[in-house]
Structures are given as C-alpha cells and as structure tokens.
Amino acid sequence: MEGRDTDRAGVGGTVADVGEFGLIREVTGRQQVPKGTVVGPGDDAAVVEAPDGRVVITTDVLVQGVHFRLDWSSPEQVGHKAAAVNLADVAAMGARPTSLVVGFACPADTDAAVATAVSDGMSAEAARAGAGIVGGDVVQADQLVISVTAIGDLGGREPVTRSGARPGHIVAVCGRLGWAAAGLAVLGRGFRSPVGVVNAQRAPEPPYEAGLVAADAGATSMIDVSDGLLADLQHLAESSDVGIDIASESLEVDRKLVDVAGALGADPMHWVLTGGEDHALVATFPSFTDLPQGWRQIGTVLMPDTGVTVDGKPYDGETGWEHWR
Ligand SMILES: Nc1ncnc2c1ncn2[C@@H]1O[C@H](COP(=O)(O)OP(=O)(O)OP(=O)(O)O)[C@@H](O)[C@H]1O
Numbered sequence: 001m002e003g004r005d006t007d008r009a010g011v012g013g014t015v016a017d018v019g020e021f022g023l024i025r026e027v028t029g030r031q032q033v034p035k036g037t038v039v040g041p042g043d044d045a046a047v048v049e050a051p052d053g054r055v056v057i058t059t060d061v062l063v064q065g066v067h068f069r070l071d072w073s074s075p076e077q078v079g080h081k082a083a084a085v086n087l088a089d090v091a092a093m094g095a096r097p098t099s100l101v102v103g104f105a106c107p108a109d110t111d112a113a114v115a116t117a118v119s120d121g122m123s124a125e126a127a128r129a130g131a132g133i134v135g136g137d138v139v140q141a142d143q144l145v146i147s148v149t150a151i152g153d154l155g156g157r158e159p160v161t162r163s164g165a166r167p168g169h170i171v172a173v174c175g176r177l178g179w180a181a182a183g184l185a186v187l188g189r190g191f192r193s194p195v196g197v198v199n200a201q202r203a204p205e206p207p208y209e210a211g212l213v214a215a216d217a218g219a220t221s222m223i224d225v226s227d228g229l230l231a232d233l234q235h236l237a238e239s240s241d242v243g244i245d246i247a248s249e250s251l252e253v254d255r256k257l258v259d260v261a262g263a264l265g266a267d268p269m270h271w272v273l274t275g276g277e278d279h280a281l282v283a284t285f286p287s288f289t290d291l292p293q294g295w296r297q298i299g300t301v302l303m304p305d306t307g308v309t310v311d312g313k314p315y316d317g318e319t320g321w322e323h324w325r
Pocket residue numbers: 024027028040041042043044045046059060085089226227
C-alpha cells in the first residue's frame with residue numbers, strides 16, 4: 001500500500017484496526033516530551049513553560065464531510081464551530097483563551113467568499129471567548145479542512161487536568177448535553193428544523209467562562225464533552241484512575257430533545273449520555289463544594305474497579321464518537 005513501511009509501522013493493521021485512541025497511544029508513545037512541558041499529551045490541552053509563565057496550547061482539525069457539511073451549515077457556522085471546539089479545550093484546562101492560529105485548506109474552485117466567511121465565523125466566536133486570530137496558513141486540498149490551534153492563559157492558576165478526580169468527589173456539568181446530537185439526527189434525515197437543536201450542531205456555544213469559574217471553585221479535574229458524556233468521562237476516569245457513576249435522574253432532558261426524539265423515533269437520553277459536540281464542561285469537585293452557578297451535580301467519583309456506569313450499571317451501547325469506527 002502507498003506509503004506503508006512495514007519496518008517502521010511498529011503496529012499492524014489499519015488506523016481503523018488500531019482505533020482512534022489506540023493510534024493516539026501509538027504516536028504519543030514514540031514522541032519525546034520536551035523539557036519544560038507541564039502537561040503533555042493526554043489532556044484537553046498541553047501546558048508548556050514559557051520564559052514569563054505557562055501557556056496552554058491545543059489543536060483540533062475539522063474535515064468537510066466528517067465534522068460539517070456545507071449543505072448543512074453556513075461557512076460562518078463552520079468557522080464558529082472550528083473556533084468553539086478549540087476554545088472549549090482551553091476552557092477545560094481552567095484557562096482563558098487568548099489567540100488562535102488557523103490552517104485553512106480547500107479546493108481551487110471554492111468561492112473566496114466561503115473562505116472569508118469561515119474566517120469571519122471563527123473571529124466572531126473567538127471574540128466571544130475573549131480571543132482573536134493571530135496567524136495561520138492557507139493551502140490547496142481536495143476538501144475543506146480547518147485546523148485550529150488555540151492558546152490560553154492560566155492567569156497564574158494551576159491547570160485543571162483530567163487526572164485529579166478522587167473517590168468521593170462529585171461530578172458536575174455546565175452546558176448542554178445531547179443538543180448537537182439531536183441536531184445531527186435531524187440534519188441526517190434531511191430536515192432543517194427545529195432550529196434550536198440544528199443550530200446547536202452547526203454552531204455550538206460552549207460555556208467558556210465556566211471553566212475559569214470551576215477552576216477558581218476548586219475543580220479537581222475537568223474535560224469538555226466533544227465525543228459524548230460517557231466516552232469523555234471514560235477518558236477522565238482512566239486518567240484519574242477512578243470509577244464514575246452517573247445518576248440518570250439528575251440529567252435534565254429538555255422538552256425540545258424529547259419532542260425531536262419522539263418525531264424521529266430516537267431515545268433522547270441516549271443523546272444526552274453519548275452525544276458529542278455540545279462541548280459542555282464536566283468537572284469533579286470535592287464533595288463539600290458549593291457548586292458555582294450554572295453547574296449541576298450529575299454523579300459521583302468511585303473506586304477504579306467499577307469503570308463508568310449509569311445508575312450503577314455499565315452502559316449498553318456506544319458511549320460516544322470515535323473516528324474510523
Ligand atoms: N497526533 C498526536 N500527537 C500527539 N498527541 C496527540 C495526537 N493526537 C492526539 N493527541 C493527544 O491526545 C489527547 C486526546 O486527544 P483528543 O483529540 O481525543 O482530545 P480532545 O481534543 O480533547 O477531544 P476532541 O478531539 O474529541 O475534541 C490530547 O492530549 C491530544 O493532544
């Protein structure tokens with residue numbers, strides 16, 4: 001196969017065989033983490049030492065047909081989403097986003113106005129988080145690809161990683177769950193309404209400020225929900241070496257989700273538990289914490305042997321999005 005070098009492959013099969021998270025383990029296992037790295041690969045963002053402080057840095061790539069479709073979303077909404085998913089990773093470290101660097105790839109026949117509208121959408125969402133675009137690159141490609149690197153400022157705080165949860169802590173969430181998944185289901189069936197869930201899929205609105213607030217309130221770990229609540233809690237549970245139980249009765253299922261699910265013959269609780277792309281923030285706090293405004297308790301941290309459960313039982317079904325699956 002083109003480009004395949006069996007001597008160097010180190011791992012057999014295709015990336016689909018290895019899996020998204022297996023591939024991350026493979027590539028990070030071969031990398032040397034440089035001196036001055038405070039938080040290396042494995043969290044929502046890295047934290048590196050700079051001469052005058054610590055910098056939070058993270059990248060997410062969005063690919064046409066995988067993360068968005070131009071017949072589903074306006075170019076501005078695509079740009080908004082590309083910025084939001086990265087800004088949310090900075091917020092999930094308890095940091096304030098400051099700047100974005102943008103890689104933009106598209107075919108030769110793309111309208112220039114599409115490219116500028118994507119950029120405008122990114123700038124507008126960055127501004128909502130207090131950040132702006134400071135550089136980038138534009139190149140030719142077979143489809144639209146947007147790669148964003150976001151930089152954040154901890155303002156002297158310690159980063160809130162995925163690894164600080166301990167048994168007895170409470171699990172809390174801020175932001176929407178299941179809305180973008182409902183929107184995806186609607187769009188996937190060729191509908192364009194209700195616009196509330198559809199716009200949640202097109203242009204998510206993560207609660208950036210809540211990341212800083214959680215850090216100041218003593219959050220012990222945090223992650224943003226990109227792949228699905230249960231899938232992302234699994235990452236947090238593995239990093240912290242704990243178990244987590246979610247109480248389904250504490251998860252509010254908005255009337256809108258119930259209505260959309262009814263119309264599509266879907267289960268709204270499945271969207272809430274496993275839907276990604278709303279970029280809600282999930283954090284753990286010591287049990288005595290008065291949760292900050294907007295945060296609600298949804299579960300508890302347990303000993304590691306139980307894994308991630310819902311009402312004490314393992315979840316029956318996919319827990320979230322995984323590339324190549
Ligand atoms: N090619 C890579 N090389 C080094 N580290 C990587 C690579 N790909 C991913 N990682 C690291 O693996 C960890 C998990 O990545 P992942 O993309 O799942 O996190 P995320 O960006 O928070 O989630 P999502 O992409 O679903 O929004 C991150 O710390 C990321 O930096």
